[in-house]
Amino acid sequence: MGAVIELPCNIGDPVYRVFFLKGGEGSHICKYRCAGIHIADKVTRWKREKPVQYLVLRTQEGHAVRISMDELGKEFFVDRAEAERRLRNGMPVFG
Numbered sequence: 001m002g003a004v005i006e007l008p009c010n011i012g013d014p015v016y017r018v019f020f021l022k023g024g025e026g027s028h029i030c031k032y033r034c035a036g037i038h039i040a041d042k043v044t045r046w047k048r049e050k051p052v053q054y055l056v057l058r059t060q061e062g063h064a065v066r067i068s069m070d071e072l073g074k075e076f077f078v079d080r081a082e083a084e085r086r087l088r089n090g091m092p093v094f095g
Helices: 080-089
Strands: 014-020 026-045 048-058 064-068
Touching: 014 080, 026 064, 026 080
Parallel strands: none
Antiparallel strands: 014 026, 026 048, 048 064
16 A cells, blocks of 8 residues: 555645745735646656655646645745735745
């Protein structure tokens, strides 16, 4: 039996991206739509294998954007209230 992964959202759900200015203060929020979820145990790329987990987002203009699920909670959010909170609080320092 394989591993169980809890998905952060469903296909068709909104995903919000918070944009920041150079100084770290919040600028605005863009809404995307989840168009796909890609999960693989091994993807060979440049002679290395590693697991991948990413969301495929669709912009309002119809473009596809891929983001790692690791980006959720940093600049991408599945909850509008969380995105607005990050926008108000500015860009956090990671690392």
